[in-house]
Amino acid sequence: xxxxxxxxxxxxxxxxxxxxxxxxxxxxxxxxxxxxxxxxxxxxxxxxxxxxxxxxxxxxxxxxxxxxxxxxxxxxxxxxxxxxxxxxxxxxxxxxxxxxxxxxxxxxxxxxxxxxxxxxxxxxxxxxx
Numbered sequence: 001x002x003x004x005x006x007x008x009x010x011x012x013x014x015x016x017x018x019x020x021x022x023x024x025x026x027x028x029x030x031x032x033x034x035x036x037x038x039x040x041x042x043x044x045x046x047x048x049x050x051x052x053x054x055x056x057x058x059x060x061x062x063x064x065x066x067x068x069x070x071x072x073x074x075x076x077x078x079x080x081x082x083x084x085x086x087x088x089x090x091x092x093x094x095x096x097x098x099x100x101x102x103x104x105x106x107x108x109x110x111x112x113x114x115x116x117x118x119x120x121x122x123x124x125x126x127x128x129x
Contacts, residue, residue, distance in 0.1 A: 022096050022097065023069060023070040023073045023079065023093075024073075025064060025068075025070075026063040026064025026069065026070040027062070027063050027096070028060045028063075029055075029061060029062075029091075029092050029093070030055040030057050030059070031057045031058075031059035031060065032056065032057045033088070033091070034061045034090075037088060037090075042080050042084055044063070044071040044072045044081075045071050046061040046062065047064065047065045048062040
């Protein structure tokens, strides 16, 4: 039996009018990435150091406390790390709304472009029945 290769879903972040929405709960980033950010003197704190073998260093830290926005999110809705140097922006942030080759489970909540796509697909399915 043949299985279809599922193509990675495409999310167009540039179509999002509220690009800071995905930062409203912060992110888990690799400890080494956090160290690079601190070395550059970018204002912000890290929270909840945890062991996590899925991260390259084996440790992750959060960029927010509880359900607060990312500490690197400026009042203008832009990321201070991104503005300083995109090269040191954490991989988790660069890849969102993806985790690996799949849409992150939290993307349905945080990603406006993904939610819009889900609504269109549901509407299309309803109209086809």
